[in-house]
Amino acid sequence: MRSGQFGRFRLAAGAVVLTAVTVVAGTGASAFSSPSAPAENGASNSEARLLPTPREIRAQFDSWNHDLLTGDVNKVARHYAPDAVLLPTLSNEVRTTHEGIKDYFTEFLAKKPSGKILHSYVNVQSDHSAVDAGTYRFTFGDGTHTDARYTFVYEKRHGHWVIINHHSSKMPQG
Secondary structure, three states, X not given: OOEEEEOOEEEEOOOOOOOEEEEOOOOOOEEEEOOXXXXXXXXXXXXXXXXXXXXXXXXXXXXXXXXXXXXXXHHHHOOEEEEEEEEOXXXXXXXXXXXXXXXXXXXXXXXXXXXXXEEEEEEEEEOOEEEEEEEEEEEOOOOOEEEEEEEEEEEEXXXXXXXEEEEEEEOOOO
16 A cells, blocks of 8 residues: 655545644634544655645635625635535525526625635645535625534545535524
8 A cells, every 4th residue: 555644644645634624703703623533554645645734725615705795606616516516595496507506606705705714624645636614605606694504525636626516504593
């Protein structure tokens, strides 16, 4: 089995590294934790795989949210892979096409949303796959807000991170 060195952890080929990021609401503070991966002797630095950092994955939300603020549905939709699945916050309709995703965001962007992550847990699965799950709040142009649970599944395709699955659901009451 081939292995590579990543930071202070040695990774076996095909190993999964789980990294958790917790963001404390309103403080901007975060805590990172990473369990050690399986170790294997004899790996050289030339065999190392460059894994994305939790910050790199979190930056995907920041870019997506920035494009929400523009109100441009095409800018938001470009974050989604052509075969992405969207289970949206304010609609019961599952969107499985690029046109369906654009249709949802046309209505959503009319509300002038701004997102803010309350808690984030990032799992880096490989050099081209990661999951960010947690809770966020959308504040709308009229001053109302909605808290929701989210999961973004990201995949790196052709050198760019895209959303392949996005699940967002309002927080249950009570």
